Amino acid sequence: MMKKKMKNKVWMFGGILSICLMGSLTGCIESTNQQISVKDLAKELKTEINYQDELSKLDKDVAIEMYQLDGIEVEDCIVYVSTGATAEEIAVISAKNGTDASKIEEAFEKRVEEQKNSFKDYVPEELKKLDEAVIEEEGNIVVLSISDEDEKAEALIKNAAK
Template structure:
C-alpha cells in the first residue's frame, strides 16, 4: 500500500514538473527588440554632431525596395559631413539581414564619396556603428561611436 502512495506522489511530481516546464516555455528567450523612434531620438539628442541632421524617408537614402520594412527613422546630414542615423525595423530577421547589408554598402559608398571630398569624415565612417537586434537594424555615424554603441545596447534591454 505504501508503495502505491509513493508511486502516486512521484507521478504527481513528474506531471507538475512537466506542466511547469510547458508554461515557462522551457527556458526559451524572447527575441530582443528595440523602439525605433526612441533609439533614433536618443542617438540624435545624446551625441554631438558637427552638422545639422534632418529626418528623411529611408527610401530617399537607401535602396531597400525588396525589403519589408515596418518602421523606420532616418536622419542625414546636409552633405557637409557623413553623419547619419538610421533605425529600421523589418517584418523578418531575413529582411533585417538585408537591411544590415544595405547599411554596410551605404557606409562603403560614403567612404568613396568623402575620400576626396572631405577626407576627415573617413574616421567617422571607419567607426560607423551598425547593430542588428532581432528584426531591427541601427546605424550611427558620428564622432562618438562608443557612446552610440552604449545607447543602442541600453535600448535593447
C-alpha cells in the same frame, strides 16, 4: 470537519497565490525582452550624441530608396542625414523578419562604403567617422550611426536592447 475545510481553503489560497506570483514573474521576464522602439532609439541617438552638422529627418520612402531597400518589408523607419558637409547619419529601421533585417544590415554596410568613396576626396577628415560607423542588428531592428561618438552610440543601442 471544520478543520478539513479550513485546511483546504489554506491550500487553495496558497495555490492561487503561487499562480499569481508565477504570473508576475513571467511579466518581469517579458518586460526585459521588449522590442526596441525605433522612434525612441532614433531620438536618443540624435539628442545624446554631439553632431557637427545639422541632421534632418528623411521621409520613409526617400530613406528606403536611399538605402536601396526595395523588396524588403520595412515596418518602421527613422533616418536622419546631414547636410552633406559631413558623413553624419542615423538610421533605425525595423524589418518584418530576420532575413529582411540581415538585408538592411548589408545595405547599411554598402552605404558606408559608398560614403567612404564620396568623402575620400571631398572631406577626407570624415573617413574616420565612416571607418568607425556603428552597424548593429538587434532582433529585427537594424541601426546605423555615423558620428564622432561611436562608443556612445554602441552603448545607447545596447541599453535600448535590454
